[in-house]
Amino acid sequence: MNYKKSVTFFFLFALLTFSFILFPATAAPGGRRGMRAYCGSRCRGRCAKAGFQDRCLKYCGICCRECKCVPSGTFGNKHQCPCYRDMRSSKGKPKCP
Template sequence: MAGSDFCESKCEARCSKAGVKDRCLKYCGICCEKCNCVPSGTYGNKDECPCYRDMKNSKGKSKCP
C-alpha cells in the first residue's frame, strides 16, 4: 500500500490545474489508494496506470481525474 504522502504529492501535481481542485484531489486520492499509481502530468497519460484509467463511477464515466 502506498503511503498517503505518495498519493498526496502525486495528486497535488495531477490536480494543480483542475477547475474544482478539492473534488479532483478527493477522487485522485481514492484512485491512487486503490491503484497505487497516478498518471504523470495534469491531464491524460492514463495508459501509464491502467487501473486508474479503467476505474468507473456509478454512471460508467471515468472516476479518476
C-alpha cells in the same frame, strides 16, 4: 574469544530490536503513511490545473490508494496506470481525474 562473540551477538541483536521499535513498518514507503504521502504529492501535481481542486484531489486520492499509482502530468497519460484509467463511477464515467 568466546566472550567477544557473545558480546558482539548481543549488541547486534539489541541493535536490530531497537531498529524495529524506532522505525515501525507503517512508516515504510509501502505502509499507510508512505502511501498517503505518495498519493498526496502525486495528486497535488495531477490536480494543479483543475477547476475544482477539492473534488479532483478527493477522487485522485481514492484512485491512487486503490491503484497505487497516478499518471504523470495534469491531464492524460492514463495509459501509464491501467487501473487508474479503468475505474468507473456508478454512472459508467471515468472516476479518476
